[in-house]
Amino acid sequence: MRKNNSLSIWLKYLEKIDKKVVFNLSKLKFIAKKLNLLNSKAFIFTVAGTNGKGTTCAMLETLLLNSGYQVGLYTSPHLINYLERVRINGSILDAEEHISSFKYIELVRCSYLLSYFEFITLAALFLFQKKSLDIIILEVGVGGRLDATNIIDSDLSIITNIGIDHTSVLGYNRLSIAREKSGIFRKNKISVIGEIDIPDSMKNIAKEKKTILKKINKDWFWNKKNHYWNFIHPDIELFSLPLTHIPLSNTALALSALYYAGFKITEEVIRASISRVKLPGRFQIISSFPFIIVDVAHNPDAALYLFKKINDLDIKGKIYALIGMLEDKDISGIVHPFKKIINYWYAAPLKTSRTATSEKLKKNLPSGNTIVLNSIHEAYKIVKLSLKKQDAILVFGSFLTVSEFISAKNIEDKTDISKI
Incomplete structure (x- = not known):
């Protein structure tokens, strides 16, 4: 592999x-030490949580870049292209830089086996090491305690919320999941918590590790009015802030973390920046006549948030859902909020061995108005035949669902243009 120059x-x-691979952070840390990746001069943010990690990271990145800092961001999963996972000063790197980092990791790891995520995490850290960065933002992949990003001792950790997801890895209740996410806590370091109902397991681990928790509605606050919102922090009070495209809870969490970290972002930068932050695949409206909305929601909490956003739209016609999910997800729990507003369900297995089967999708979707097809592309082609301008298509269930739909739409749109 060392001579190969193809990213794919x-x-x-x-x-x-x-x-x-058998996951082993001590092995991963040993390799990282050989690569000299454990002693970065940059300030490190580590962001964990069930939902909202990506949007919180995007807000941190934007505010820091607009304040003049040199920033590296590592996030996952990607939506369309692997290159999305690493950004330096707001820009992706070319494939050659990634390939170069892969070759170096492959050379140093010797006989040690690494998982996909462990390998690419080392590669991202290696890419950051080559740049002169002030800040690195690391988004946790799954959980926290055993996640590859946790080989790095962050200067400040963030936990967005605690929901039920990845149960086969993290456990089947909030106590267990909170315990795993609390693995990113560090002694005498601050962790900013966006979860309102903090499980006892998280409080206990913070006490054991002597981590300083900064909690929403106790140490910092935010509240929304009709057309603006307010943010209250020991270091700053901001009133009548513009509304944002990403959830306000994640915007406030990012602001709180920045101030607890000692980055004095000016009010001028905050007001000019926060309403500009968008993230592909997060309640992304890619058409209005008809509405086409894509969202990577893949657990019950994210689905409930998406349901509320859909209800805020003035959709006059019918709503068609295009859904594909992974086999380990709570399909019934995710679908439940939408049963009264979705007119027709179009489901399909995804292009991965981890997909929920056609049979499982059919079993968990409403009977009578569900059609199970072979692919998201086929589902979109069929929905288009009935779609009117006042209707809406809602695509959700997984990053892969959204990715496959966008690819399908690009193909179909090109086909439509060629017929004109």
Whole structure:
């Protein structure tokens, strides 16, 4: 593999070796130490949580960049292209830089097997090491305690919320999940918590590790009015702030973390920046006549938030849902809020071995108005035949669902243009 110059072949190689791995952070830390990746001069934010990690990271990145800092961001999963996972000063890197980092990790790891995520995390840290960065933002993949990003001792950790997801890895209740996410806590370091109802397991681990918790509605606050919102922090009070495209809870959490970290972002930068932050695949409206809305919601909490956003729209016609999900997700819990507003369900397995099967999708979707097809592309082609301008298509269930739909739409739109 060391001589290969194709990013796609490298990624297929990493996916292949991933199946042979037993997760072991001590092994990963040993390799990272050989690569000299554990002693960054940059300030490190680590962001964990069930939902809202990506939007919180995006807000941190934007505010810091607009304040003149040099910023590296590592996030996952990607929506369309692997290159999305690493940004330096707001820009993605070219494939050659990623391939170069892969080759170096492959050389140093020797006989140690690494999972896909462990390998690419080391590669991202290696890319950051080559730049002169003031701040690095690391988005946790799953959980926290055993996540590859947790080999780094962050200067400030963030936990967005605690919901039920990845139960086969993190446990089947909030106590267990909170315990895993609390693995990113560090001694005498601040952790900013956006979860209102903090499980006892998180409080206990913070006490054991002597982590300083800064909690919403106790140490910092925000509240929404009709057309603006307010943010209250020991270091700053901001009133009549503009509304944002991403959830206000994540915007407030990012602001709070920045001030607890000692970054004095000016009010001028905050007011000019926060309403500009958008993230693809997060309540993304890509058409209005008809409405086409894509969202990566893949657990009950995210689905409930999406349901509320849909209800705020003035949709006059019918709503068609295009949904695909992974096999380990709570399909019934995710679908439940939408049963009264979705007119027709179009479901399909995803292009991954981890997909929920056609049978499982059919079993968990409303009977009578559900059609299960072979692919998201096929579902979109069929929905288009009935779609009117006052109608809406809602695409959700997974990052892969949104990715496959966007690819399908691009193909179909090109086909439509060629017929004119």
